[in-house]
Amino acid sequence: MGVARRLIVQYRRALVVAVHLVLWTAALLLALALRFDFEIPSAYGTIVPRLLVASLAVRVLVHWRLGLFHGLWRYSGARDLRSLLWAATLSSIALMACWAFMSTGNFPRSVFALDWAFSILIVGGLRFSIRTIREVTLQNAMPQSSGKRRRILVIGAGDAGEMLMREIVRIYAKRYEPVGLLDDNAGKHGEHIHGVPVLGPISQVTELAAEKKIDEIIVAIPSLSGRQMRELLELCRPTGAQIRTLPGVDNLIDGSVTVSQLAEVNIEDLLRRVPVTLDAEAIGRSIQGRVVMVTGAGGSIGSELCRQVSRFNPKRLLLVEQAENSLFHIDRQLRAEHPSVDIVPFIADICDSRRLEEIFAAERPHVVFHAAAHKHVPLMEANPGEAIKNNVFGTRKVADLADRYGAEKFVMVSTDKAVNPTSIMGVSKRVAEMYVQALSQRSRTQFVTVRFGNVLGSAGSVVPLFREQIAKGGPVTVTHPEMQRYFMTIPEACQLVMQSGVMGKGGEIFVLDMGEPVKIVDLARDLIRLSGYSERDIEIEFTGMRPGEKLFEELAVDEESVDKTKHPKIYVGKFRPHALSELERAYESLHAVSNGSDVDAVKQAFKEIVPEYKGGVSMTLPPDEPPVPTERSSQSIVSTGDRPTPALA
Structure with missing residues (x-):
């Protein structure tokens, strides 16, 4: 079994091409049989092999050029279906053009249309069947959670919420019981996503969590800014439910959303910024x-x-x-x-x-x-x-x-x-x-x-130090109540x-x-709260500035x-x-x-x-009003939206 698996992995690409050749052959023969009522005239005996060779050659070239031999079928989705439609259409058009030059007699054009449809149905059907088998297998293999399933409420009924709900319903149904979604788009209220209702606006999270006996709240809005995430966390805190979230949209490289990406809300989420757009x-x-x-x-x-x-x-x-x-x-x-x-x-x-x-x-x-x-x-x-x-x-x-x-x-x-x-x-x-x-x-x-x-979380930086101090029961040491840093x-x-x-x-x-x-003391308070404590449980201690440090x-x-x-x-x-x-x-x-x-x-x-x-130590406080630059001024500011942030001193 191990040898066979290694051979499959080693020659996977060749195997994928071979399977496609078999499926396309079946599609063309089925198209011919259907066109001629399953009795192909003997006059076409020499034409069919030529047509088959031309069809396979054209389809292999087009599908290879579009990268359709590289995907994993168990992850097939709507994007793969669009690619299959596009590849089948291009290759059918190319085949008809080639055949027009190769053929010397009349040939039913309906064969090409039938071949196009069957190639999509057979190839697409196999891919999505493999995906369905995988999902059923995963769901059956998923261990039953001890006790009852966790009742979850998802905040965000957008694309991320839909993808997350789809995976939960199809694979993790034994572990989670999706109760509903919340979204501020009134047009979605009362609608259903994968059979789960959109219950109302996000502002109702406290009462709905109590009414529906929610165990876990999942924030499925990767585009939230740090400020919005802090506000949402405060809104959800009185529910007593566990709160988890997806990473920011800049970390969802391929745009996909899975249950494995869910994590406890952390300090990076509270300081989340507008995603970086790269060239x-x-x-x-x-x-x-x-x-x-x-x-x-x-x-x-x-x-x-x-x-x-x-x-x-x-x-x-x-x-x-x-x-x-x-x-x-x-x-x-x-x-x-x-x-x-x-x-x-x-x-x-x-x-x-x-x-x-x-x-x-x-x-x-x-x-x-x-x-x-x-x-x-x-x-x-x-x-x-x-x-x-x-x-x-x-x-x-x-x-x-x-x-x-x-x-x-x-x-x-x-x-x-x-x-x-x-x-x-x-x-x-x-x-x-x-x-x-x-x-x-x-x-x-x-x-x-x-x-x-x-940078948040770098080796030796303040966030790992605070986490270590919180884990030990405190105190969390901050050098000065006014110290600020960019993160x-x-x-x-x-x-x-x-x-x-x-x-x-x-x-x-x-x-x-x-x-x-960000004030370092505010960062410490956020980390204490995210760790499930209050400042009564974990004390903040001011130790004084160290040599070489600035406040700002x-x-x-x-x-x-x-x-x-x-x-x-x-x-x-x-x-x-x-x-x-x-x-x-x-x-x-x-x-x-x-x-x-x-x-x-x-x-x-x-x-x-x-x-x-x-x-030595600089005790300079940050300016209340950053200077506004003029053409001759050597000082400048960096604009970050509604208000200027001092960038030059």
């Missing part, structure tokens, strides 16, 4: 068939960049990472999810010039995404020499090699902490930005920098990094629209103006250019203090390069 065609042109390198490939941003890049079929993906375990995990994951991509893992430290040069010389990457960096502010304050070695000189080494070996594009991942920096980490990233921009002035490589704020999800940040890389021509620093800043992060600097780009979430900032020769001299002073033993000397060396750097 997939332009990104594909820049990556497909190219050798792409990602430094820091095992980190939160680097690993997600690898996943995003893999979707666009690079010729080869180079994973450069100094942490062995992190590299092992992302390498294994990518190979499982993208078996067609040639993935090459390299254990390498970006501070190791010889190792880096070996990789560049052997692989000659076309595109480099530089995400390797030390990012923890307090740790870099305590270890400033490591920030110099890694963030400054490590970036310089990677950038110089990209230039020397003719990379087409170099995209550096930067941070909002590089703006008017108050920390060693922030100023080290600012110096790296300056070098990359200076190098772009004389290099054929297009050097681009992308700057954004905090976005890791996939969104990486998608915008890739988009910026495509848009950049060299020398730009792109600033991502981070939306509205910015996204650009005074010497910079931000212009809109063709992408609504990406802005471009133009800095005063720095001469590469000046920076190289300044780097000598940094190199002299790179052991980090004299912290004051390190800070002074940074201050000589970045005059706006102010070491």
Whole structure:
């Protein structure tokens, strides 16, 4: 059985084509038999084989070109039916045209019409029969839930709600009892979706949940913003029912919705933003068939960049990472999810010039995404020499090699902490930005920098820390009641990094629209509530700001103006250019203090390069009214809708 299964998997495509050939042969013979009352005249004895060969050849070519031999029949749906109709119609028209040139006598045209209809019925019937058998098998195999079925109420009677309800009714009927749906579209009230009624507007969720004895509420509106999700969660909370939701629409890559995607409402849902719209065609042109390198490939941003890049079929993906375990995990994951991509893992430290040069010389990457960096502010304050070695000189080494070996594009991942920096980490990233921009002035490589704020759920970030503290019973530690940060999800940040890389021509620093800043204390309160506790159960403790921290992060600097780009979430900032020769001299002073033993000397060396750097803790509060830019002003704002969000300081 195992051998047979392996052979089927190995030769699946050939088997699919063979099955189609048999079905199309049956369709044509049935069409001929029906046309001639099951007595095909002997005069057609030599014509039928010619017609059959022509029919099979044309149908194979058309169906192969349309990709209809690649789908999995057990997942056939309306889209597959449309594709079958289109392929059958095209191939029948092509067959009639070919036959008009090949045939020397009259031939009943009704045969072609019958053959068209039978090919759709037979092929489509087999595909949907396999899907039906699968669904029945899954439903029978689904274990009966202990006790009674869970009564569910679905919020959202749109496409996502319909797809979810269809799967529940067909496969998970033993586990769930769908009671109804809620939707604010009055035209849907009283209607039924897969036999389940639309009961009324969402505002009635509390009374309907009590009346119908609902165990679980499912939010099936992936397009909800974070603010709308917070409001809906507050509306549903008094019901006492378990609340689950689907991921945001930007994470539903193929638009499909399944029960397996349901999850408890989490903090990412409460901070959900408008989905990112990507120029997939332009990104594909820049990556497909190219050798792409990602430094820091095992980190939160680097690993997600690898996943995003893999979707666009690079010729080869180079994973450069100094942490062995992190590299092992992302390498294994990518190979499982993208078996067609040639993935090459390299254990390498970006501070190791010889190792880096070996990789560049052997692989000659076309595109480099530089995400390797030390990012923890307090740790870099305590270890400033490591920030110099890694963030400054490590970036310089990677950038110089990209230039020397003719990379087409170099995209550096930067941070909002590089703006008017108050920390060693922030100023080290600012110096790296300056070098990359200076190098772009004389290099054929297009050097681009992308700057954004905090990402939710990244390793060592505030959200995992809060979750760990809540799991231990508290307290949840917040440094200051007024501290604010910009947040976005890791996939969104990486998608915008890739988009910026495509848009950049060299020398730009792109600033991502981070939306509205969020108070860290509000984030802590939301996480406590989502974990099923109140502030009476889990205390919030204010510990005071740490060295190098600001209350409010910015996204650009005074010497910079931000212009809109063709992408609504990406802005471009133009800095005063720095001469590469000046920076190289300044780097000598940094190199002299790179052991980090004299912290004051390190800070002074940074201050000589970045005059706006102010070491120590900044207690600056966010402005109540962000400045409105004029044509001559060096300050700008990023518009995020009804009100401006400060982007420059």
